Structure formats: structure tokens, C-alpha cells
Amino acid sequence: KLLMKEYQELTSTKPTYPRSNKQLADLTSRVEMLRQRKSVHEQIKHxxxxxxxxxxxxxxxxxxxxxxxxxxxxxxxxxxxxxxxxxxxxxxxxxxxxxxxxxxxxxxxxxxxxxxxxxxxxxxxxxxxxxxxxxxxxxxxxxxxxxxxxxxxxxxxxxxxxxxxxxxxxxxxxFKPATGSSYQPLPDKIIATRSCINVKNTDEKCALWALLSALFPVAKNPDRVSNYRKHESIIDMTGIDYP
Missing domain, CATH: 3.30.1490 (Dna Ligase; domain 1)
Incomplete structure (x- = not known):
């Protein structure tokens, strides 16, 4: 209704300034979008x-x-x-x-x-x-x-x-994601390299704990979730569904 009102006002009154072709094209495009939405709404209603x-x-x-x-x-x-x-x-x-x-x-x-x-x-x-x-x-x-x-x-x-x-x-x-969800033991070959931190979480926030372990390294027991809980709110996970 607002778009139609705007369209009627701008097309029925004499402009006091030259209206560019782009303005007219943009307005026409918006009205056409409204007409399409109205058509879809009528189909949905019935x-x-x-x-x-x-x-x-x-x-x-x-x-x-x-x-x-x-x-x-x-x-x-x-x-x-x-x-x-x-x-x-x-x-x-x-x-x-x-x-x-x-x-x-x-x-x-x-x-x-x-x-x-x-x-x-x-x-x-x-x-x-x-x-x-x-x-x-x-x-x-x-x-x-x-x-x-x-x-x-x-x-x-x-x-x-x-x-x-x-x-x-x-x-x-x-949905059965192929991504990580909770703690999974690493292969012995990787453990032997001492190059990975594998946080032992029991929830589905594996990605969050992995990020926090990289951002806030600890010297002792880096695989414990308790070391990172105080930083949990630092990363904005709004709109992200786990895992």
C-alpha cells in the first residue's frame, strides 16, 4: 500500500524539478515487485x-x-x-x-x-x-x-x-553433519606430534572450544573446557547453529 501510494503521488503530481530516468526506473521496479508479491499472496491465500x-x-x-x-x-x-x-x-x-x-x-x-x-x-x-x-x-x-x-x-x-x-x-x-560436534580421540600418530589441542567437550560446541583454545592458549591442561568457559562470550555466535 505504501509503495502504491508513493507511486501514485509521484506520478500524478507535476514535479517541481526534473525527474531522472533512473528515479523513474527505480520506482517502476519497486511497484512491479509489489505487484508480484500481491500475485503470490493471492495464490497462497487460495x-x-x-x-x-x-x-x-x-x-x-x-x-x-x-x-x-x-x-x-x-x-x-x-x-x-x-x-x-x-x-x-x-x-x-x-x-x-x-x-x-x-x-x-x-x-x-x-x-x-x-x-x-x-x-x-x-x-x-x-x-x-x-x-x-x-x-x-x-x-x-x-x-x-x-x-x-x-x-x-x-x-x-x-x-x-x-x-x-x-x-x-x-x-x-x-541432518547428519560430517563436521565435528563433540570430543573425538585423535589418532596416535597425531597425538605423538604434540601439535594439536583436542578439547574434551561433551556438548556440540566443538568449533567454539577449538577457536577459543587457539585464541587463549594455556600452559596446563589445554584440553579442558574449564580453561575457556570464561572466554565463551567473546566470540559472537549469534545465528550459528551447532554443530
Whole structure:
């Protein structure tokens, strides 16, 4: 509303000074951004669905069936934005970091022989998601990748035509980092060199204690966490999820 008001004021009143082309271009760009956001908002508002969940170990598979068939045989970014912004915040409150993928289950038919029908799933790409991730941007990125993959599937003379989008699938995988989390004994060869400090922490702040041990060396028992606790607040770890 503020952008539209600004646009109307600046375009409806006679300027008292020459307005540069850059000013007009910047303003037009801002208004176009607003129009796009409004369009996405309308899509989100009307995207309703039923949910079917299944599990495999720690991994979660969620299928979203649009109630009002808003998508039909068209891919609508608002559907995916609503699914992701509705579901992931609750998951991220329990697990600060997860791996996520999104896709569409679709029916296709051959243009040369409509009786030949194929059901397939086309996905984006597994992405690491944290509490700091912009979920709307994530959904838009997924949507762009899925759309490209669909285009590749239906182009180049394949003859396949989308007849129906059955559901959106959101897959949430447990994040198993390859990085350090807590204390792990070093190999004997490295211990023998006496070149490494291996702090014996029992939490997931291995990276923090390693940094502090380098910044604040001690002569005695450098592997003890107690030597570095007094310096813990010196390094700003705001927004960083351990491990």
C-alpha cells in the first residue's frame, strides 16, 4: 500500500524539478515487485490442501493434495510457498537444521497417443535448511528448479504433456553433519606430534572450544573446557547453529 501510494503521488503530481530516468526506473521496479508479491499472496491465500504423512526412520514424507485443484495442470508458486511456510517452521522448532526436498507427482500422456499415460515425480534438489533460512525464497528456488526439470522432461520432442498434478511432496531428512560436534580421540600418530589441542567437550560446541583454545592458549591442561568457559562470550555466535 505504501509503495502504491508513493507511486501514485509521484506520478500524478507535476514535479517541481526534473525527474531522472533512473528515479523513474527505480520506482517502476519497486511497484512491479509489489505487484508480484500481491500475485503470490493471492495464490497462497487460495491454496488449500489435505495432508498425508509417512515416515522412514528419521525421514518424513509429506504429501499435499490441493482441495480446490487450484493448480490443475499448471505449476503455481503460491501452492509451494504455502506448503513450505506452513510446515517447516514447526519442524525447525524441534530440529534446528534439516535437509529438505520438494517435488510434484504428475500424470502425463503422449501427445501422439493420449491413451499412453505415465505417472512420475519431478523434484528440485535436496537443500540444507536452518532456522535462519528465508522459507519464501526457498520455495521460489524449489519452484524454479522443478519447473526447469519439468521443461526438460517435456521438451526436445519427448511428446509428453502434463494432464494433471496429483500432489506436492515435501521430504524432510534428518541432518547428519560430517563436521565435528563433540570430543573425538585423535589418532596416535597425531597425538605423538604434540601439535594439536583436542578439547574434551561433551556438548556440540566443538568449533567454539577449538577457536577459543587457539585464541587463549594455556600452559596446563589445554584440553579442558574449564580453561575457556570464561572466554565463551567473546566470540559472537549469534545465528550459528551447532554443530
Amino acid at each position: 491454496a488449500e490442501y489435505t495432508i498425508d504423512e509417512s515416515f522412514s526412520g528419521d525421514d518424513k514424507y509429506i504429501k499435499f493434495y490441493p482441495r480446490n485443484k487450484i493448480s490443475g495442470n499448471r505449476f503455481v508458486v503460491g501452492d509451494l510457498i504455502k506448503v513450505i511456510t506452513d510446515i517447516l517452521p514447526g519442524i525447525l522448532t524441534k530440529s534446528p537444521t534439516v535437509k529438505v526436498n520438494a517435488g510434484y507427482n504428475i500424470d502425463m500422456y503422449l501427445a501422439t497417443n493420449p491413451e499412453v499415460i505415465k505417472n512420475t515425480e519431478i523434484h528440485a534438489k535436496i537443500t540444507i535448511v536452518t532456522r535462519g533460512t528465508d522459507l519464501v525464497d526457498l520455495a521460489k528456488d524449489f519452484f524454479a528448479k522443478i519447473s526447469r526439470n519439468v521443461e526438460m522432461f517435456t521438451s526436445f520432442g519427448s511428446g509428453w504433456v502434463i494432464s494433471k498434478i496429483n500432489y506436492i511432496q515435501l521430504t524432510v531428512y534428518k
